[in-house]
Amino acid sequence: MGVKAFLSKPLAALAHSRQQSWMQNPAEAQQKILQNLLQKGANTAFGKDHHFKDIQNHQEFAQAVPVGDYEALKPYFDRVKEGEKNVLWPGQPLYFAKTSGTTSGTKYIPITQDSMPNHVSGGKSALLSYIHETGRSQFLDGKLIFLSGSPELEKVSGINTGRLSGIINHHVPGYLRRDQLPSYKTNCIDDWETKLDAIINETIDQRMTLISGIPPWVQMYFDKIMARTGKQIKDVFPDFNLFVYGGVNFAPYRAKLYESIGRKVDSIETFPASEGFFAYQNLQEDPGLLLMADSGIFFEFVPVEEFHNPNPTRLTVAEVKTDVNYALIINSNAGLWGYSIGDTVKFTSLFPHKLVVSGRLKHFISAFGEHVIAEEVEGALQDAMKEFPEVAVTEFTVAPYVSPDAGASYHEWLIAFAQAPQEPEQFAKALDVHLRKRNAYYDDLIAGNILSTLKVTALAPNAFQEYMKQQGKLGGQNKVPRLSNDRTLADGLLANL
Missing domain, CATH: 3.40.50 (Rossmann fold)
Incomplete structure (x- = not known):
């Protein structure tokens, strides 16, 4: 010593x-x-x-x-x-x-x-x-x-x-x-x-x-x-x-x-x-x-x-x-x-x-009155990953998708997978179930057909890094927002696909 x-x-x-x-x-x-x-x-x-x-x-x-x-x-x-x-x-x-x-x-x-x-x-x-x-x-x-x-x-x-x-x-x-x-x-x-x-x-x-x-x-x-x-x-x-x-x-x-x-x-x-x-x-x-x-x-x-x-x-x-x-x-x-x-x-x-x-x-989603916060999405992801142990995530964010059609709006989860789920649809369903358990308002919106169940968009492992680089924010002091009440970040990421 x-x-x-x-x-x-x-x-x-x-x-x-x-x-x-x-x-x-x-x-x-x-x-x-x-x-x-x-x-x-x-x-x-x-x-x-x-x-x-x-x-x-x-x-x-x-x-x-x-x-x-x-x-x-x-x-x-x-x-x-x-x-x-x-x-x-x-x-x-x-x-x-x-x-x-x-x-x-x-x-x-x-x-x-x-x-x-x-x-x-x-x-x-x-x-x-x-x-x-x-x-x-x-x-x-x-x-x-x-x-x-x-x-x-x-x-x-x-x-x-x-x-x-x-x-x-x-x-x-x-x-x-x-x-x-x-x-x-x-x-x-x-x-x-x-x-x-x-x-x-x-x-x-x-x-x-x-x-x-x-x-x-x-x-x-x-x-x-x-x-x-x-x-x-x-x-x-x-x-x-x-x-x-x-x-x-x-x-x-x-x-x-x-x-x-x-x-x-x-x-x-x-x-x-x-x-x-x-x-x-x-x-x-x-x-x-x-x-x-x-x-x-x-x-x-x-x-x-x-x-x-x-x-x-x-x-x-x-x-x-x-x-x-x-x-x-x-x-x-x-x-x-x-x-x-x-x-x-x-x-x-x-x-x-x-x-x-x-x-x-400032990081929440309440586009439909659900007021989902970071603790809830992070907890839901953690619970879903326990059910799908092969999954490894490098980064993620969640944004609302607002549709003019009744019942067609949803939360979009943009996830950069280091290891994607073997059953993507089942993983998304598990994610939705765990979020509904954590947020009663979100659960009511799904149950009342105001919202569709969430959708997962899989991104490349380095997708967030590439986006942050384009924004001049690549570095050890910059963090990706977990949630946004608009689609600025989501659309920026999708534009790079």
């Missing part, structure tokens, strides 16, 4: 002890954070506009600060971007995390001196929890790969700006940096396919022990390695034993990924975003993600059905229930106030407060 692996164990024990202190009383930790945020934000432009000095509790905060998204805060963001100080948080941000938006164009999310530790500590806490639980730390003695965006930064009003993953790259601890791959030069390559080939050149003969990235892009990395070597990943990287991922539900990719590896490896799911690091998996046998209740973010939870109400119910960690879909709202020391990140979550347990990401507020 190397020095890093050996020294990580007492560090993991210390981190676990600290974790227990807030994990058992998250409401107290959250209350302290809210008080701190209000105190520090009181003299900012936003704090003055919303009378932070007069706010005594969460109820008064919820009355003073509305729930909104990037668009709602954009006038303040624009002032920060122009170089004004003390707008949303004292001083100026350290960075802008640059990300694409649907209505706002490019978004510039501030990262401050106070919020930077949240982004860094999330991944660190996830790894230390894993070490404490399993006793396995040998991965620290090998090479670690993080499939990420370019670490090259540009200046916007004197503030370093770039992709979040590229920014985080500058804050990888020194004791890990010397074993981190790919090299800085390779990480700066813009074209994803060129970059992937360069990453393979640098890693293929190394002792890789940890691989981290969004599952579909890690799968691309594996596919290229197998095409080059003719070997499974376990034979190329025999010491690879830990996969860290986030950004999308792993379930649809699990079978294909493990088939590529050739054996099961431990995995850790994380819940990061440009706006913050929110939760991580702290136990191998529990898929729930532990909410980071003591990391500079005050969380609120709005029942999904109330999200578009003028004054929705805003719950704290002390008030949430399990098995209810909530819109996740954050208030942070990056100067984000009443900010909806667009994700929906569902708590799987309380004390400790663990959750799963159930979908996106």
Whole structure:
């Protein structure tokens, strides 16, 4: 056992002890954070506009600060971007995390001196929890790969700006940096396919022990390695034993990924975003993600059905229930106030407060009043694949097909199969049955002949990759929407057939 692996164990024990202190009383930790945020934000432009000095509790905060998204805060963001100080948080941000938006164009999310530790500590806490639980730390003695965006930064009003993953790259601890791959030069390559080939050149003969990235892009990395070597990943990287991922539900990719590896490896799911690091998996046998209740973010939870109400119910960690879909709202020391990140979550347990990401507020189908969400289509696909074990999926999306003829409309599932079902029609029927079980409104529409049963359109394994390439979105930071309420994505994919 190397020095890093050996020294990580007492560090993991210390981190676990600290974790227990807030994990058992998250409401107290959250209350302290809210008080701190209000105190520090009181003299900012936003704090003055919303009378932070007069706010005594969460109820008064919820009355003073509305729930909104990037668009709602954009006038303040624009002032920060122009170089004004003390707008949303004292001083100026350290960075802008640059990300694409649907209505706002490019978004510039501030990262401050106070919020930077949240982004860094999330991944660190996830790894230390894993070490404490399993006793396995040998991965620290090998090479670690993080499939990420370019670490090259540009200046916007004197503030370093770039992709979040590229920014985080500058804050990888020194004791890990010397074993981190790919090299800085390779990480700066813009074209994803060129970059992937360069990453393979640098890693293929190394002792890789940890691989981290969004599952579909890690799968691309594996596919290229197998095409080059003719070997499974376990034979190329025999010491690879830990996969860290986030950004999308792993379930649809699990079978294909493990088939590529050739054996099961431990995995850790994380819940990061440009706006913050929110939760991580702290136990191998529990898929729930532990909410980071003591990391500079005050969380609120709005029942999904109330999200578009003028004054929705805003719950704290002390008030949430399990098995209810909530819109996740954050208030942070990056100067984000009443900010909806667009994700929906569902708590799987309380004390400790663990959750799963159930979908996106904007990613749903309700063309016929069914309001099908990502959690339901991903669950239906997972259940159908259990009945058809030969099936392997690389990517999929679902869109409505609206017909002028009564009863002729349906949901179209566009699925890129790595291994197609032997009985396609039976697979589609199973998919439909499982979706009907998960969504009563969809079931009623089928039963009432308002909708026809879903149809599956099989695509080539690389169909989504080719489409994303055409859109200039091929790369480790871009994700395919699971559902759309229109046919823009579906028609784009079909145009390539």
